[in-house]
Amino acid sequence: LTVLGIESSCDDTAAAIVRLQGDKAEVLSSIVKGQNDLHAEFGGVVPEIAARAHAERVDICVEEALAESGYALSELDAIAVTSGPGLIGGVLSGVMCAKGLSAATGLPLIGVNHLAGHALTPRLTDSVTFPYLMLLVSGGHCQFLIAESFDTFRRIGGTIDDAPGEAFDKTARLLALPQPGGPHVEKCARDGDPKKFPLPRPLLNQPGCDMSFSGLKTAILRARDGVVAEKGGLTEQDRADLSAGFQAAVTDILVEKTRRALNEYFALEPKNRIFAIAGGVAANGPIRDALMGLCREHNTEFVAPPLRLCTDNAAMIAYAGAVRFAEGANDPEHLTARPRWPLDQRAPALLGSGK
Numbered sequence: 124l125t126v127l128g129i130e131s132s133c134d135d136t137a138a139a140i141v142r143l144q145g146d147k148a149e150v151l152s153s154i155v156k157g158q159n160d161l162h163a164e165f166g167g168v169v170p171e172i173a174a175r176a177h178a179e180r181v182d183i184c185v186e187e188a189l190a191e192s193g194y195a196l197s198e199l200d201a202i203a204v205t206s207g208p209g210l211i212g213g214v215l216s217g218v219m220c221a222k223g224l225s226a227a228t229g230l231p232l233i234g235v236n237h238l239a240g241h242a243l244t245p246r247l248t249d250s251v252t253f254p255y256l257m258l259l260v261s262g263g264h265c266q267f268l269i270a271e272s273f274d275t276f277r278r279i280g281g282t283i284d285d286a287p288g289e290a291f292d293k294t295a296r297l298l299a300l301p302q303p304g305g306p307h308v309e310k311c312a313r314d315g316d317p318k319k320f321p322l323p324r325p326l327l328n329q330p331g332c333d334m335s336f337s338g339l340k341t342a343i344l345r346a347r348d349g350v351v352a353e354k355g356g357l358t359e360q361d362r363a364d365l366s367a368g369f370q371a372a373v374t375d376i377l378v379e380k381t382r383r384a385l386n387e388y389f390a391l392e393p394k395n396r397i398f399a400i401a402g403g404v405a406a407n408g409p410i411r412d413a414l415m416g417l418c419r420e421h422n423t424e425f426v427a428p429p430l431r432l433c434t435d436n437a438a439m440i441a442y443a444g445a446v447r448f449a450e451g452a453n454d455p456e457h458l459t460a461r462p463r464w465p466l467d468q469r470a471p472a473l474l475g476s477g478k
């Protein structure tokens with residue numbers, strides 16, 4: 124089973140070819156074209172600019188993915204596309220491209236939830252059996268999910284306000300570091316003292332595994348303004364200390380809440396001791412290391428996909444589409460783009476019916 128995947132829900136245009144044989148998946152090609160340069164002067168993703176760039180690039184990504192895989196379109200078995208959630212203009216660019224290719228070739232069309240793509244990535248890269256506990260931590264999301272099957276994800280907690288990726292991006296903006304902020308804050312934090320600025324860990328000692336990051340964002344703003352008021356600006360060391368403090372606070376929150384989530388999960392599934400991470404923030408080295416340490420303490424297998432499959436890509440979409448297709452899915456040609464689409468709704472079957 125060989126599937127083309129197309130992704131365009133945020134600011135990366137991507138296409139990939141994935142082959143699925145039984146339970147084994149292989150990424151034959153994965154092309155990702157980012158848009159950082161286009162949005163840099165605005166300090167964030169501008170939806171109209173993103174939509175236009177996706178429309179211009181999606182065909183090129185598909186051509187490059189096919190060329191690199193050595194497959195012709197006619198040799199594929201299906202076309203999978205992110206049909207939500209995300210910026211509607213971008214999602215539409217991908218969906219239109221996929222529909223066009225499907226109409227021209229007669230290949231089945233499969234709509235994929237972008238978050239399901241992230242949540243299934245551990246199975247694309249490792250031999251992970253259901254059920255498993257996962258932390259999906261990205262630019263727009265942060266949730267603990269029990270992945271029970273390809274399309275059943277039970278949310279047992281998550282952020283009640285912002286996502287950590289968004290907080291990394293905001294912190295980078297406050298410190299005049301480039302976007303997307305995550306990798307830059309991580310790098311800057313290496314030379315910093317995480318204890319220099321005392322920062323809050325909201326909800327840390329509350330029961331359950333819900334999290335909050337908006338107070339941390341405000342605290343970074345105040346700490347920065349305090350330094351600026353005192354010295355008239357930030358030194359490199361201030362930037363490093365603020366980055367390190369912020370990253371340490373996010374890490375502490377994620378580790379403590381993962382500890383609680385693991386306990387809740389083990390109470391339900393004592394046998395399958397697997398914890399996986401995915402999403403852009405899962406690319407963060409210190410966060411990965413801290414969660415790996417926690418899993419070792421809990422005698423739990425830790426699965427962390429390679430960095431390029433944590434951030435947005437189309438291999439995860441091709442894979443999620445392939446497994447849906449293998450289970451008999453085939454979405455109608457009037458498949459629609461959905462800006463909102465919570466993962467715990469069993470939505471694929473509803474896609475075409477507009478419910």
Ligand code: ATP
Nearest residue numbers: 261262263264288303304305306403404406407435
């Ligand atoms: P979502 O998947 O929730 O719709 P998205 O697709 O925009 O959002 P991803 O591409 O999964 O999000 O992740 C992007 C986010 O990951 C950005 O906020 C970015 O700053 C963050 N990120 C990327 N690399 C790192 C890193 N090394 N450390 C921390 N954060 C990172």
Ligand code: FE
Nearest residue numbers: 241261434435
């Ligand atoms: Fe994403």
